[in-house]
Amino acid sequence: MFVIVTYDINEKRVNKVRKILKKYFTWVQNSVFEGEITLGKLEKCKRELLSVIEKDEDSVYFYEMEYKLVCNKKVLGQEKNYDSIII
Amino acid sequence: MQKTLYITSNGRLRRKDNTLYFETENEKRSIDIENVEQIHIFGEVDLNTKALNYISQYGIILHFYNYYGFYAGSFMPRKKNVSGDVVVRQALHYLDREKRIFLAYCFVESAVYHMMRNLRERKEAEAFLNAIDDEWENGKFNISSISELMGLEGRVRNIYYSSFNQFLPEDFYMEKREKRPPTNPINALISFGNSLIYSTVLTEIYHTQLDPSISFLHEPSEKRFSLSLDISEIFKPLVVDTVIFKLLNNHQLSLEHFDEDLNYCYLNQEGRKIFIKELQSKLETTVRHRQLNRNVSYKGFIRLECYKLIKHFIGDQVYSPLKAWW
Numbered sequence: 001m002f003v004i005v006t007y008d009i010n011e012k013r014v015n016k017v018r019k020i021l022k023k024y025f026t027w028v029q030n031s032v033f034e035g036e037i038t039l040g041k042l043e044k045c046k047r048e049l050l051s052v053i054e055k056d057e058d059s060v061y062f063y064e065m066e067y068k069l070v071c072n073k074k075v076l077g078q079e080k081n082y083d084s085i086i087i
Numbered sequence: 088m089q090k091t092l093y094i095t096s097n098g099r100l101r102r103k104d105n106t107l108y109f110e111t112e113n114e115k116r117s118i119d120i121e122n123v124e125q126i127h128i129f130g131e132v133d134l135n136t137k138a139l140n141y142i143s144q145y146g147i148i149l150h151f152y153n154y155y156g157f158y159a160g161s162f163m164p165r166k167k168n169v170s171g172d173v174v175v176r177q178a179l180h181y182l183d184r185e186k187r188i189f190l191a192y193c194f195v196e197s198a199v200y201h202m203m204r205n206l207r208e209r210k211e212a213e214a215f216l217n218a219i220d221d222e223w224e225n226g227k228f229n230i231s232s233i234s235e236l237m238g239l240e241g242r243v244r245n246i247y248y249s250s251f252n253q254f255l256p257e258d259f260y261m262e263k264r265e266k267r268p269p270t271n272p273i274n275a276l277i278s279f280g281n282s283l284i285y286s287t288v289l290t291e292i293y294h295t296q297l298d299p300s301i302s303f304l305h306e307p308s309e310k311r312f313s314l315s316l317d318i319s320e321i322f323k324p325l326v327v328d329t330v331i332f333k334l335l336n337n338h339q340l341s342l343e344h345f346d347e348d349l350n351y352c353y354l355n356q357e358g359r360k361i362f363i364k365e366l367q368s369k370l371e372t373t374v375r376h377r378q379l380n381r382n383v384s385y386k387g388f389i390r391l392e393c394y395k396l397i398k399h400f401i402g403d404q405v406y407s408p409l410k411a412w413w
Binding site (some may be wrong): 022023024025026027036038041044045058082086 | 092093094095100104105106109117119120122178346376
């Protein structure tokens with residue numbers, strides 16, 4: 001499945017959250033990650049996040065799509081190509 | 088599907104923030120380590136044991152290639168799927184002459200089938216198709232040893248390669264197949280593609296219980312993981328050659344993508360990128376499997392081939408090699 005993650009986290013914890021998300025997704029913009037992931041790994045990621053965030057202060061949004069094509073992503077201006085498989 | 092990563096630039100792989108970073112002089116990129124299955128390294132890359140330890144936790148395999156794009160070796164994390172039983176039975180199939188020839192024959196049969204499949208739709212290659220058919224049909228009943236089988240395979244392959252001149256652009260004329268070092272662009276392409284498929288097969292074998300060093304068609308004493316050479320035979324014409332045809336006939340690759348020197352020839356960095364991209368999308372292409380009733384990618388077919396071998400070794404089901412039906 002294809003997932004877009006956005007977050008709004010208190011400055012004290014924002015780095016912890018970013019580091020966790022980096023393992024699972026590609027970083028596309030400040031506070032935005034996206035990428036293809038399996039259901040199991042997504043649950044694992046959510047569990048890791050829950051142990052870090054304060055529930056009444058922070059929020060993480062997951063936009064989950066079954067296929068990447070459903071997302072129909074359009075870009076204005078610069079597109080950073082961080083998810084290419086050839087470095 | 089788990090990702091395959093190709094690193095063609097120079098830099099450093101480093102463990103940082105509990106994930107993997109690839110750093111070059113002017114760029115720093117984080118790698119989503121959870122989704123990576125294998126990394127092919129072509130550039131000059133530094134890495135330390137801290138990174139290797141972390142990589143092995145996720146069971147990621149690193150494949151290294153030398154400056155010329157030839158396979159140099161792999162870093163394999165501790166194998167998770169081990170089964171002494173399967174290995175012993177695999178070895179028994181090697182020791183028994185009849186059983187060994189059966190398996191070796193299967194690999195060659197499938198390879199020849201796929202070679203003919205590649206030529207079948209090309210009008211220019213009809214004569215060669217018939218020649219291969221003659222050679223194979225006459226030869227296949229008189230095989231009494233592995234070396235005879237290898238000889239027959241070699242003759243078939245020669246005819247196959249000589250047919251390339253009929254339908255590939257003139258720039259890519261090939262007199263004969265040459266390796267170590269390849270002397271012209273088309274040989275360079277075949278060599279590069281084969282070393283990629285070789286390590287991809289190795290990755291798939293690694294995820295099963297098979298022992299990659301016990302092989303049947305190739306002699307196991309070659310100091311290599313020769314089982315992956317055996318299985319690669321099936322996929323070389325099916326995957327690599329079709330990618331080469333596509334890239335050349337669509338003029339995506341041209342002579343400017345090759346570095347030529349006095350007596351050898353290699354793909355340059357730009358050319359490698361084009362080739363890798365096409366090969367990767369080919370490996371991810373899916374086909375509906377008739378028995379499994381689901382879509383299977385070309386890469387998945389490599390894994391299925393391994394499972395079929397295991398079933399054969401433990402006496403569950405007789406091995407029948409893949410023959411593309413689509």
